[in-house]
Amino acid sequence: MTILRKAFAWALGGLAVLMTSASPVHASGDLLVAPTRVILDGKRGTQVILNNVGSEETTYRITLEIKRMSEMGELVDIDTASTSEAEKAALGLVRYAPRRVTLLPNQPQSIRIGLNAAEGLPDGEYRVHMLFRAVPKTNAVTEETATNEVKIQLIPLYGIAIPVIIRKGELSVTAALANARLDQGQDGPLLAFDATRKGNRSVYGEFRVSKPGQAEPLLVQKGIAIYPEIERRKVELQLSPEEASAIRGGEVVISYHDTPENGGGMIAQLRTVVR
Known part of the structure; x- marks a missing residue:
């Protein structure tokens, strides 16, 4: 060395x-x-x-x-x-x-x-x-x-x-998802929900939104953290009009996963009907 x-x-x-x-x-x-x-x-x-x-x-x-x-x-x-x-x-x-x-x-x-x-x-x-x-x-000041x-x-x-x-030291954390709903943002429809965290460390990963029985998710949003200074974070995922139509009134699965490089394990999941 x-x-x-x-x-x-x-x-x-x-x-x-x-x-x-x-x-x-x-x-x-x-x-x-x-x-x-x-x-x-x-x-x-x-x-x-x-x-x-x-x-x-x-x-x-x-x-x-x-x-x-x-x-x-x-x-x-x-x-x-x-x-x-x-x-x-x-x-x-x-x-x-x-x-x-x-x-x-x-x-x-x-x-x-x-x-x-x-x-x-x-x-x-x-x-x-x-x-x-x-x-x-910084530019030089000319005489003019x-x-x-x-x-x-x-x-x-x-x-x-x-x-x-x-x-x-020894740290632990758990998370949960709740209150999924469709909102309207400045740039179009949003899928909004509450992500809560308990413990003495942060969580970080990606959200996947899918329909039951479908292999591919409708939406993936990476890089979302919940830091220890808050216990609840309101998450808003931007939707296209087509995605909003597919989600409205039907059952969806919202899952929060660890990053792929850390194994991609499930952090929290919510199955719900979004209105």
Whole structure:
């Protein structure tokens, strides 16, 4: 093991890292990030890969933030002064480097992630969000603009935030689905239902909507989490008019499955008639 690798092999009490090559890639602007979700429950560190797929050299700043999930599934930014003790502990657990990178077009870069010691922390799930944001380029001020006029240029800043989840100790979770109904959203019909969670860790996976006796699901929605700060999340799945017609008034099966790379096991299921 090299000195560099040793520097990032931090421990967290006899546990192991969960990461797979099947983790998806998330894109925003000209930046690709893989994986989109990191779970650490071990003594080994891991890495996230950034790739600049744009046509210009770009600098990115990497920071840690606290976000809380609302009952609608939105991730809300939390000011540092308002963080709980567990959230403050999560910020102190994660170490990463580098914190700023400049990438040429089509140049990948690894961000190494490790953990500080967690002695004294109660068993549980801790979470931060790692934010990757492009740093805007500054243009030189010409004599003409400096003396004759003031120009304001608005530069949009985009970023990608991925959860970094730390699990410590014996954790358990159960989930259930209820109250399925058809709603109308701004972009068309929705299949809405309540997903509830009990326990001291999050759940994450995909929802499948199918008709009894049919092998293929009508609808699959991936990447839906329910984090420990909420016990109930309202899930809304966008439907086409044809899908809504097929579901309305008949029996459907709504199932919540773990991700395929984690075995795809059933988390919860609901058989119901949707009206």
